Amino acid sequence: MWSFLQRTEAGQTLLSRAQTLAGLPAVQKAALAAWVQAVAALPAHFQPGAALWPVRRPLGNKQDWNVFKALMESFYEKGFVDGLPYQADGTPTAAGGLTYADYVRSFRAVHRLNPDPDAREVCVLCGGHLGDTPHVDHWVTKGAYPLLSVCADNLLLICSTCNEAPNKGQKPVHSGGSFSDWFHPYLRAGNAHVQLHYVLPAFAVQCSAAPADQPKTTNLDGLLNLSSRWTREFKAEYAKQKDVLRGRERQRLALGQARHSLAEIQQHVQQWAADLSPNEPHHAVHSVLSHALMHPARTQAWLAELALIT
């Protein structure tokens, strides 16, 4: 820790920032200490009847706050890149401490659905592709709560689409200090509670949950715009499947074969649905789509469309 504090950022050592904080009047230091204690007690706020979490800065003077913020964020901005002054299990170390790359590697290993290293990886928040440039997200923004900049319970690796505005961005994940209507990736995971369903004829995907979890689901949807993103994927995969059938219809016509029958279209949908893998991105959306496609009106509509191909 001592050598970590010798590092310089913006022309000033981290140690000198720590000294500035140490030199604050006792009343301000007490306010800061109380804030640190309250913020660190985040898990208790997921218990029933919890008091509100602090939503105001503990230091009135913005300069003092910025010193504290820079010191705390340096653990993420500098420490996490070059190596933190401790290992993954918290053991202090002068060199070879935990890095961003270590974290990303371990997170990917733990959350990989298909163990094949060449398989696509899935974002733990949206279920879509994790992508080539996933981001380490601070569930609670580090800008407002720099104390949580390298807190394990506050970090997760998600796709860049989830992390960036207009999706998660810098949005809060609590309502004025209350977490009662919010999921949390570790302290109150929503995976088993959020369900997808489609709405015809809008052809839209909506998120739903048991009544007790509905406010949390609505907040999660608002945070990540899941309904609209899942609807886009739903429509895109629908368009793809329609295109596959059109291509086959054209092929049949070119070869002088009979057109698709209603039963063959149903078989195509059933086979596609049976082949869906839970380890692939967007499995839940594709699964919902497969139900929509099995609707007799939908199969009839496709039959009519294919009949127009000449």
Ligand SMILES: [Zn+2]
């Ligand atoms: Zn995502």
